[in-house]
Amino acid sequence: MKAIVTVMPKPSVLDPQGAATAEAMKHLGLESVGRVRVGKSIEIELPGEPNEEKLHEIARDLLSNPVIEDYALEIVR
């Protein structure tokens, strides 16, 4: 079993890394690129049946900063 937590900056928060990445893409020939957001992808291997409540708690308290980031939790069976 695997859980994937994706942590992205909230849309309302300035993302300088995303802006710099977008500029670099334009220089590499992708003129039509719109907004770019850069976040984290965390893959967690779990031996048995996952404790989703505990995973949400960890995603919220350890893996993301709820003030400036949103997270999504996906369980891959």
Added chain:
Amino acid sequence: MKAIVTVMPKPSVLDPQGAATAEAMKHLGLESVGRVRVGKSIEIELPGEPNEEKLHEIARDLLSNPVIEDYALEIVR
């Protein structure tokens, strides 16, 4: 249209950030956690039909380090 590039450390490469995250999860009560890998998730907004070949080139040359990282490209219509 949106493209999502996920960049993860190759399985054969040591991932100290992933190891530290796994330890922290155990302290927060998720004893059964296995291997944890930490990577990047890059969301790219594209106005028209995406140029997949150009996106692969950018994912390989700009967004990832092919020596130690693998990337996956997903187009979200």
